[in-house]
Amino acid sequence: MRDNYNDLYAFLMVTREGSFTKAAGKLGVSQSALSHTIRGLEERLGMLLLTRTTRSVSPTEAGERLRETISTSFDHIDNELTLLTKLRDSPAGTVRINASNHAIKQILLPKLQKISELYPDINIELTANSGMVDIVAERFDAGVRFGSKVADGMIAVRIGPDVKMVAVATPEYFRKKGTPETPQDLYNHSCIGFRLTSGGGVYAWEFEHEGLEIKIKITGQWIFNESYHSADAVRLGLGIAYIPEDMVQQDLLDGKLIKVLEKYSIQFKGYHLYYPHRRQQSPALKLVVDALRYT
Numbered sequence: 001m002r003d004n005y006n007d008l009y010a011f012l013m014v015t016r017e018g019s020f021t022k023a024a025g026k027l028g029v030s031q032s033a034l035s036h037t038i039r040g041l042e043e044r045l046g047m048l049l050l051t052r053t054t055r056s057v058s059p060t061e062a063g064e065r066l067r068e069t070i071s072t073s074f075d076h077i078d079n080e081l082t083l084l085t086k087l088r089d090s091p092a093g094t095v096r097i098n099a100s101n102h103a104i105k106q107i108l109l110p111k112l113q114k115i116s117e118l119y120p121d122i123n124i125e126l127t128a129n130s131g132m133v134d135i136v137a138e139r140f141d142a143g144v145r146f147g148s149k150v151a152d153g154m155i156a157v158r159i160g161p162d163v164k165m166v167a168v169a170t171p172e173y174f175r176k177k178g179t180p181e182t183p184q185d186l187y188n189h190s191c192i193g194f195r196l197t198s199g200g201g202v203y204a205w206e207f208e209h210e211g212l213e214i215k216i217k218i219t220g221q222w223i224f225n226e227s228y229h230s231a232d233a234v235r236l237g238l239g240i241a242y243i244p245e246d247m248v249q250q251d252l253l254d255g256k257l258i259k260v261l262e263k264y265s266i267q268f269k270g271y272h273l274y275y276p277h278r279r280q281q282s283p284a285l286k287l288v289v290d291a292l293r294y295t
Contacts, residue, residue: 007041008070010034011049015059015067091283092121099144100130102227102244103271107160108144111292122284130225131197135275141285142275146268153277159292160271167205167265168248168257169240180240183207183214183264190239191218195225205242207264214264218242270294 013023014034024034042049049063059067099108104126112124127140135143146163148156167180180186186205194203202223207214220239224230227243234241235251240260251257273292275285 007037007044008066009074010037011041011063012067012070012074014038014050014057015063018057020057091119091287093282093284094123094125095142095282095284095288096125096127096140097142097144097273097288098127098129098133098135098138098140099271100227101128102247103144103160104128105228106246107271107292111159112288115287115291119284119287122287124288129197130227141282142273142288144271144273146271148269148272150272150274154274155277156272156274157289157292158270158294159273160294162267162270164245164267165206165242165265166245166248166252166259167240167242167261168234168252168259170234170237170256171258173237173239174258174260180260183209183216183261186216186218186240186261189220190222191220192230192233192239192241193218193220193223194227194230194242195223197225206266207261208266209264 010023010027013026014020017023017026020031020034020038024031027034029037038050045062047062048060049066051058051060097108108126115122116124132145133140133143135141144159148158150156167186177189180189183205191205195201196203202218204215204217207216222233222238224233227247230241230243231247233239234243234248234257242265245252248257252259273289275289281289
């Protein structure tokens, strides 16, 4: 019966207008074409739906029952299409973003706070995940990661400055264990590990010296999958952590933690928001992208 949807709508318009002429004008078709459509619908259903006189058109008993059945359905469809049009033209709806806790705390929350204040019809859902996520398969609108390299069909927008990594521990730890002078010295220290969510392996600490990359497969009693937990652990004196400097900036200023291997430490290219390339971007997502853009 799907091929009859247009016929049903044409029938509904005739019953509402009470005239083939008026209904044809509303539908943008000729009166003869509309009459042909209604006759075809009556033939397929095997019953008369309209009583026609020279002055008026009225539904038969079967036609009235059909009109009542389809009227609500078409009104509901019209209302939904109107709502969709409003969603297209005005900032509303939910924007789902996948990002690490670090990106959420340092960038997303501070920058998106005004969005929720200015646009109450926009809902922002932030999901903390440090691993690589297929945002399309998981139905996210966007994701956040270091660097601008993304898969084909994706757009990357820089949303933050470069992130400097620092190897830190408490003064008491270094008094007991000594201070590493080179990355290789870390093999003799208790290092707080970071387990990668995507691959499942423990992150090999990355350093560089005179343009050469150095990777150290650290060992230690403690492993986390979240950098903020690593920061908490290093404050307790459980070992050396290699984490973004802004997480422990105040601890460094207060002398509660000490940086080592600074000349070897790397900087990650700043966080980028990435999202699928679409010809029609929702107004809500566009506002979020503009609010996060790093300049």
